Amino acid sequence: MFRFKQFIIQQDRTAMKVCTDACVLGAFADVTAGRILDIGTGTGLLALMAAQRNPDAFIDAVELDDAAYGQASENVSASAFRERIWVIHSRIQAFGSEEKRYDRILTNPPFYSNHLRSPDAAVNRALHTDDLPFTELIEAVGRLLKTDGQWWVLLPPYETGVLTQLAGAIGLWPFSRLHLRHHARKSVFRIITGLQYGTEDVTDETLDIYEPDGRTYTAAFRALLQPFYLIF
Incomplete structure (x- = not known):
């Protein structure tokens, strides 16, 4: 169980647990518009964070995995935001x-394509692109995003480059990138990218989670996650 200030995430039946980079995506992405789609909601984390940040938002949270769908449904039902989030059992395709x-699409997609498989099928579905290749994810986003909408996606650096190139083929280009590092002496391990139609002007930022000691949270990280984390 992961307890946030305004909701609780039960995660014993889901392959993908609450992680710091997903929380940063939920806290950083622009969710000011009214209708939001969370692709591959897992525990329901991003949908719940978006609902907390925007009291006027209505959110569809789509999940393929049976167990994750059930747990996300329960997490949403137990929250104060249950009237504005719909958990849907479906392939996004x-x-x-x-x-x-x-208006907004949020995605923390699987990204391994040639990696050792787990004996757990749910873990494979959450981590590997077999069920949702980038080409099919981009096709779905192109079909479901408004022409003036934004798509926010979390990936490692190499996979960010691959997805960005593929998205450019349908006219979606980055306008915002947040580079995540554990601390200033470490390399970037994740990038949160905001994409929209018709622009190639990008604002690049870097967020360090910890100070160089590797234990003390940075002021920027604390400020971003303060509305959610009980420790701040």
């Missing part, structure tokens, strides 16, 4: 229609 488009 088969979800929605041309008539239903979103």
Whole structure:
């Protein structure tokens, strides 16, 4: 269980647990618009963070895995935001229609393509791109994102480059990148990218989670996560 200030995440039946980089995505992405889609919601973390940050948002949270869908549904139902979040059991490739488009899309997608497999099928689904290759993810985003909408995605640096190149083929370009490091002496391990149609002007920022001692949270990280973490 992971307890936040305004909701609780139960995660005993989900392959992907609450992690720091996903929390940064939920706290950093622009969720000011009214209709939001969370692709691969897992525990429901990003949907719940978006609902807390934007009291006017209505959120569809789509999840393929049976156990994760059930747990996300329970986490949402137990929260104060249950009237504004719908957890949907579906493959994103088969979800929605041309008539239903979103102002914001949030994604913390699987990214391993050639990596040792786990004996746990749910872990493989959460970590590997077999069920959701980047090409199919981008097709879904192109179908579901409004022309003036934003797509926010969390990936390692190499995979960010691959996805950015593929997204450019349908006219989606980065306008914001947040580079995450454990601390200033470490390399970037994740990038949060905001993409939208028709722009190639990018604002680049870097967020260090810890001071160089590797134990003390930076002021910037504390400020970003203060609305959510009980320790701040």
